[in-house]
Amino acid sequence: MPGTAPALLGDMKPVVSVKELMHDMIDPASDFVFDAVGTIIINNHREEIQPRTDADWDRIRFGAVTMAEGVYLLKIPRPFTPPGDNNNSEGPEAPELSPAQIKAKVDMDPVLWNAKIEALRNVNLEVLELVKKKDIDGLWQAEEDLDQACENCHVEYWYPGEPALLRKLDRRLEELYGKRTSQIGMEPPSSKKEPPKK
Numbered sequence: 001m002p003g004t005a006p007a008l009l010g011d012m013k014p015v016v017s018v019k020e021l022m023h024d025m026i027d028p029a030s031d032f033v034f035d036a037v038g039t040i041i042i043n044n045h046r047e048e049i050q051p052r053t054d055a056d057w058d059r060i061r062f063g064a065v066t067m068a069e070g071v072y073l074l075k076i077p078r079p080f081t082p083p084g085d086n087n088n089s090e091g092p093e094a095p096e097l098s099p100a101q102i103k104a105k106v107d108m109d110p111v112l113w114n115a116k117i118e119a120l121r122n123v124n125l126e127v128l129e130l131v132k133k134k135d136i137d138g139l140w141q142a143e144e145d146l147d148q149a150c151e152n153c154h155v156e157y158w159y160p161g162e163p164a165l166l167r168k169l170d171r172r173l174e175e176l177y178g179k180r181t182s183q184i185g186m187e188p189p190s191s192k193k194e195p196p197k198k
């Protein structure tokens, strides 16, 4: 009904920090979408990765639903890191903001924080539509959009540094969540999966 915004049905309390929520929920869920389409090279043969069975489509949906719902947990005030973890934020060329710096930015402009959250949700709503339509071409674009939605928030709040520092971080990100794909030699449909290391 218009005008009667439903209140929450109960209190919501955080269990983990933003960093852990990323590591243990958002990032693993994103693999279901990032790995949905791509090209792998096995013994010099190129093979297209794409959803074929109902189970393949189900996995993409698991990822999109987990991200669309899960990212709203970032609206619950919670620590940015576990106790004692100050990120890689010390020293002159520190690539990451400290949790205190991130918190100050979010407190100063919560509207922007919420916009980044909604942007990630919107990409995943788009993915849910693609799953319904079994639209494989659309998934290629959606992977790019997803990558952008993650990076736009990270560049704002996590590592808003010089390009050189960003490249350093890109490598760290690749280690953090490009692992599975690089093991099987998947080509990058998105920036987070490149460049291949020697």
Ligand code: HEC
Binding pocket: 018, 019, 020, 022, 023, 026, 027, 030, 067, 074, 080, 081, 087, 098, 099, 102, 113, 116, 117, 120, 146, 149, 150, 151, 153, 154, 157, 158, 176, 177
């Ligand atoms: C609304 C903002 C926001 C969005 C959207 C977002 N993140 Fe994050 N993410 C953060 C912040 C802030 C941190 C750094 C937390 C800290 O260490 O203080 C972070 C950290 C991470 C980390 C590091 C975790 C660790 O253990 O070091 C990974 C991995 C990550 N995000 C993955 C993702 C992926 C994948 C997506 C997109 C599917 C995404 N994030 C979308 C805000 C966001």
